[in-house]
Amino acid sequence: xxxxxxxxxxxxxxxxxxxxxxxxxxxxxxxxxxxxxxxxxxxxxxxxxxxxxxxxxxxxxxxxxxxxxxxxxxxxxxxxxxxxxxxxxxxxxxxxxxxxxxxxxxxxxxxxxxxxxxxxxxxxxxxxxxxxxxxxxxxxxxxxxxxxxxxxxxxxxxxxxxxxxxxxxxxxxxxxxxxxxxxxxxxxxxxxxxxxxxxxxxxxxxxxxxxxxxxxxxxxxxxxxxxxxxxxxx
Amino acid sequence: xxxxxxxxxxxxxxxxxxxxxxxxxxxxxxxxxxxxxxxxxxxxxxxxxxxxxxxxxxxxxxxxxxxxxxxxxxxxxxxxxxxxxxxxxxxxxxxxxxxxxxxxxxxxxxxxxxxxxxxxxxxxxxxxxxxxxxxxxxxxxxxxxxxxxxxxxxxxxxxxxxxxxxxxxxxxxxxxxxxxxxxxxxxxxxxxxxxxxxxxxxxxxxxxxxxxxxxxxxxxxxxxxxxxxxxxxxxxxxxxxxxxxxxxxxxxxxxxxxxxxxxxxxxxxxxxxxxxxxxxxxxxxxxxxxxxxxxxxxxxxxxxxxxxxxxxxxxxxxxxxxxxxxxxxxxxxxxxxxxxxxxxxxxxxxxxxxxxxxxxxxxxxxxxxxxxxxxxxxxxxxxxxxxxxxxxxxxxxxxxxxxxxxxxxxxxxxxxxxxxxxxxxxxxxxxxxxxxxxxxxxxxxxxxxxxxxxxxxxxxxxxxxxxxxxxxxxxxxxxxxxxxxxxxxxxxxxxxxxxxxxxxxxxxxxxxxxxxxxxxxxxxxxxxxxxxxxxxxxxxxxxxxxxxxxxxxxx
Numbered sequence: 001x002x003x004x005x006x007x008x009x010x011x012x013x014x015x016x017x018x019x020x021x022x023x024x025x026x027x028x029x030x031x032x033x034x035x036x037x038x039x040x041x042x043x044x045x046x047x048x049x050x051x052x053x054x055x056x057x058x059x060x061x062x063x064x065x066x067x068x069x070x071x072x073x074x075x076x077x078x079x080x081x082x083x084x085x086x087x088x089x090x091x092x093x094x095x096x097x098x099x100x101x102x103x104x105x106x107x108x109x110x111x112x113x114x115x116x117x118x119x120x121x122x123x124x125x126x127x128x129x130x131x132x133x134x135x136x137x138x139x140x141x142x143x144x145x146x147x148x149x150x151x152x153x154x155x156x157x158x159x160x161x162x163x164x165x166x167x168x169x170x171x172x173x174x175x176x177x178x179x180x181x182x183x184x185x186x187x188x189x190x191x192x193x194x195x196x197x198x199x200x201x202x203x204x205x206x207x208x209x210x211x212x213x214x215x216x217x218x219x220x221x222x223x224x225x226x227x228x229x230x231x232x233x234x
Numbered sequence: 235x236x237x238x239x240x241x242x243x244x245x246x247x248x249x250x251x252x253x254x255x256x257x258x259x260x261x262x263x264x265x266x267x268x269x270x271x272x273x274x275x276x277x278x279x280x281x282x283x284x285x286x287x288x289x290x291x292x293x294x295x296x297x298x299x300x301x302x303x304x305x306x307x308x309x310x311x312x313x314x315x316x317x318x319x320x321x322x323x324x325x326x327x328x329x330x331x332x333x334x335x336x337x338x339x340x341x342x343x344x345x346x347x348x349x350x351x352x353x354x355x356x357x358x359x360x361x362x363x364x365x366x367x368x369x370x371x372x373x374x375x376x377x378x379x380x381x382x383x384x385x386x387x388x389x390x391x392x393x394x395x396x397x398x399x400x401x402x403x404x405x406x407x408x409x410x411x412x413x414x415x416x417x418x419x420x421x422x423x424x425x426x427x428x429x430x431x432x433x434x435x436x437x438x439x440x441x442x443x444x445x446x447x448x449x450x451x452x453x454x455x456x457x458x459x460x461x462x463x464x465x466x467x468x469x470x471x472x473x474x475x476x477x478x479x480x481x482x483x484x485x486x487x488x489x490x491x492x493x494x495x496x497x498x499x500x501x502x503x504x505x506x507x508x509x510x511x512x513x514x515x516x517x518x519x520x521x522x523x524x525x526x527x528x529x530x531x532x533x534x535x536x537x538x539x540x541x542x543x544x545x546x547x548x549x550x551x552x553x554x555x556x557x558x559x560x561x562x563x564x565x566x567x568x569x570x571x572x573x574x575x576x577x578x579x580x581x582x583x584x585x586x587x588x589x590x591x592x593x594x595x596x597x598x599x600x601x602x603x604x605x606x607x608x609x610x611x612x613x614x615x616x617x618x619x620x621x622x623x624x625x626x627x628x629x630x631x632x633x634x635x636x637x638x639x640x641x642x643x644x645x646x647x648x649x650x651x652x653x654x655x656x657x658x659x660x661x662x663x664x665x666x667x668x669x670x671x672x673x674x675x676x677x678x679x680x681x682x683x684x685x686x687x688x689x690x691x692x693x694x695x696x697x698x699x700x701x702x703x704x705x706x707x708x709x710x711x712x713x714x715x716x717x718x719x720x721x722x723x724x725x726x727x728x729x730x731x732x733x734x735x736x737x738x739x740x741x742x743x744x745x746x747x748x749x750x751x752x753x754x755x756x757x758x759x760x761x762x763x764x765x766x767x768x769x770x771x772x773x774x775x776x777x778x779x780x781x782x783x784x785x786x787x788x789x
Contacts, residue, residue, distance in 0.1 A: 014563040022570040056555060080562075082555055084611075085669055104562040104607050106569035106600075192642040220638065 002029040004049035004118055009039040009065065010080065011057045019052065022107050028114075036060030036068070043069055050076040050117055052110075055092065063095045070096030076117040076157065080105075086197065093201050098156045112187035117158070119185060132167060132228070134215055137206050139163065146206065153205050158183060162202060166216065166226035173219040174226075199224060298339045302347040305331050310354045321359040325376060328355055332380045336387035344384035352377040407512040411519065414438045418523045427527040428499075431520055432457030435503075439516075443504040448524065449473050450498060458504075462486070465502045472500040489513060493521040546621055550614050557610040561603055568600040605737060612741040616725065619748045626670065626752060630663040633696050633703055640675045641694065648683065652691035661696060664703050664773045666753050671773070674746040674757070678707045678769045681742060686711030686766065702755065705771045713763040722759065723747050746771075 006028045008019045016032045023030045031046070033039040037060055039051070051069065055062035066077055079092040079100045092100040098117050101110055131140040137148045144160050146153040155163065161183045166174070176195055180188040188194075199218075203210040217225045309331045313324040328351040336344035356366055356373050414434055421430050432446040436457035444457040447469035454466060468479055468488045476497050478489035486504045490497040501520060508516065574588060588596070618624050634657040641653050664671075682692045686709035693708040714722060714729070721727050726740035747757040755773040 012559050012563070014560065015566070018563045018566045018570070022566065025570070025574075082558060103558055104565040104603065107566050108569060108573045110566070111573075192645060193639070196639075 003027045004114075005029045005031070005047065006114070007039065007042055007048045007051045008032040009034075009036070009051060009057075009062075010054040011035065012054075015054070022111075023114075026111060036062070036065030039065055040068055043073060043075070048075050050078065050114060052078050052080060052114075053097070054080045055088070056082050063091060066092070066095040066097050070154075074157070078110075078113055078117055089197050090201070093156070093197065096154070096156065098158050112185065116184035116188065134206060135208050137208075139167075139206070141167070148206075155202070155205060158198065159202050159205070162198060163206070166224070167228065170226050170228035172225065173222045175223040177223075179223060295342070298343045299346055302335045302339070302343045303350055305335060306347055306350040306354055309351075310358055314358050321355075324359045325355060325379075328352075328376075329380060329383055332384050333387050336384045337391045339388075340392065341385065341388040344388045345381065348377065348380035348384045351380050404509065404512075407508060410438050411512060411515050414516070415519050418519060419526070421523070421527065426453075426455070427523055428453060428455035429457075431455070431523055435501075435516070435520075439503075439506055439508075441503055441506040443502075445469060445502040446520070447473065447500045447502075448498075449500075450528070460504065462502055462504055469500045469502055473497045487513070489517055491517050491521045491524070493525055498524060547618075550617055550621075554610060554614045558607065561607050561610070565600065565603045565607070568596050568603060571596040572600060601737075605739075609739050612739050612745060615745055616741055619745065619752070624670070624749075624752055626667040628665050628667055628753075631666055631668060631671070632663055633657060633661050633705070636668070636672065637675070637694055637696060637705070640672050640679065643676060644679060644683070648692075649688070651683070651689060653679075654691055654693045656693070656695045658695075658697040661698055661703060662775050664775060666773055667749075670749045671753070674749040674771065675705065675707075677742040677746045678757075678771065681769070682707050682709035682711070682767075684738065685709065702772045702774055705773070706768050707771075708761070708766060708768045710766040713761050713765060713767050714759055715763050719759050723757070 003026070006023055008016050008023075008030060009032070010016050010019075011034055016034075020030045020032060031042060031048075033042050036057060039053070042048075043051070053062050053066055053069075057065070060068075062079060066079060069075065069077060077097045077099075079095075079097040081088045081092060081100050081102050084102045089100050099113050101113055131138060131142070133139075137146060137153075139146050141164065144155070146155055162179070165179065165182050176192045180191060180195055199216060200210070203213050203216050207213050207215060215227050217227055219225050306328070309324075309327050313319050313327055319327070332344055332348050332351055335347045352373065353366065355376050357364065360372055360376075417434050417438070418431055421427055428446050428448045428451075432444045432455040434457075435441060435446075436444045436459075442458050443460040443462045445462045445465050446455040446457070447453075447466075448455070454469065456462065465486070465488065472479055472488045472490050474497075476490050476492070478487065480487050484504065485507075486502060487506070488500060488502040491499040491501055498521060501517060571588070572593065634655075637655055637657060641655055644653060679692065679694070686692070690710040694705065695708075696703060696705045698704070718729065722729065723743045725744045727743075728738060728740045743757070750757045750771055750773065753773055755771065757769065757771050759767055759769050761768040
């Protein structure tokens, strides 16, 4: 019995080889693809739980492949980036990836991210509201959709889980570690920088002015706080 | 009428007249006669007309006079012997004759013919016939009529001729300017534009000597068969004064080349006569040609520089990628091996745990992989800095926020050690590249953690001094002696005491300082040996501070 079906997309044969070896050893079912085009074909033909996608590929690059896959599937995508710069990470998330990891990475770290990406919080929160309105943005917790003036905004599963956690714990400061462990899993406790990138992405999507957040507030030194307006649209 | 044969000679004589103008035209100055002279004297006039030409003129004049008189005589004969007309008809006949002579030749011939006609008219037609009766007023009317006709007709025909010549000259100038414009804008990039311009001007305009002075490069280019002597001083003078010089004795014109209201050079022409309009057009053409070449050169240089930059950056990126790719596989494999739990359900080892020796070897692989990876990253960054390729994406940064973020990066690595942060209140924002400054600060804090005893605290402070924000990272390590304080910033320099134990590439401080310097700041180290080191980063403020406000903030 496999713990999940993973598609590895990278133009480097040795990387495909080492990932296949280690992921198989962990109990995953692994397929691989050499290019973005091959990856799209594989995604169309079979169902996958997660895709490991290299950002630096010739031809159809990683970002474009990610966007194409994202346009027709909700499968979890983790991008393998080359540079550690923030704009690369943001580019990966903007293209629709759920997560990213910088090469060269340690295998345990990648495995932790895979586990986090495959994890989903339960959709309903006990005693919680069905949908929430923040200014021009409406968040439907049941259908996991966010609708704004310009249309429907897609949140990655991680982003949605993060938002859901905030909504379930409004108006109190939440430490970084608590957020990380609740949404990403027990392996994540202290990657504050990592969390920051995701919170910023979420702000970009639901805040009217992302540079001056009104709802997703930073609690200096501690973590974050979700300022939920007193009146919640039912 | 008799005008037919004289018209057939009209064409020939118009051509001949081009060389016989000046002395006899003294009474009819129309416009710039000097220009007219030069035009009609040929566009390659010599300084002194040869004597042969003068003789030719006199000969032609005498010939015309003779022919004029012959015409009058012929009219007389016709009217008296052959046709027997009355005085009125004869008068008209003479008038026509004088008109024809005036139109065909010129005033002088016409005046002489007028007098002859008057005399003939008087002798043969006015009573008493066969005698000259000068007292008769009819004589004077006739003479006056003939002279007036002569004057007016020759004047008109002269003017026509002159206008035709001028139009021709203009047309020729226009054609020459057009030819020059076509050729000068298709220049050979191998040769200098100044040189080619001078050559083309000499060739197209048939000019004996041309000198072109390019004020920007200071060079003088020459064209034409002859040499313009002592013209350099004049060329430069003309540029400074922005006015042209004309030397009629030497038949030289020196004029400034003006572009956008500023003189960019000057042009000297010898033996070439152009109308003012044509000269201005010529100067403009040269100005445009010079400027066009310069602009093209500048654009080419900029493009070459940009392509070289792009190539370098692509090369560095490619190098980084090439190194990191195999490192990725190695690290994934080694960390996999190390993380294998050895439990029965673990896939890798089928339940057999790794022996300590194996584990040790796998650890070594993992550690050295990390070291290589760091080296690649830093070496590429160093190359970028050295190539001047580091492009700063500057933005206003809040110092407290920046430092908090940098320190949060170390929360796990600090292993329980105290990281104290103290930022002065009201510290203004710095204008810096977030990623690069964070990198520089991380480097300093990393060093502080590595080179001080485990468990000892690290202090980070930020304050304003001399219109700069100074960030200090203080540790309680051994400190750095005076003589090494500059050397620690050298590439690959590692202190003797720590070479064996502490991991590192020796590039970190070099990179940190270069980053600070790229922002207009600096990094240096202070502190007493034995009581720890204090690394200081100075960054300029977003905007120049007003002195009073700065003093206020400095506590």
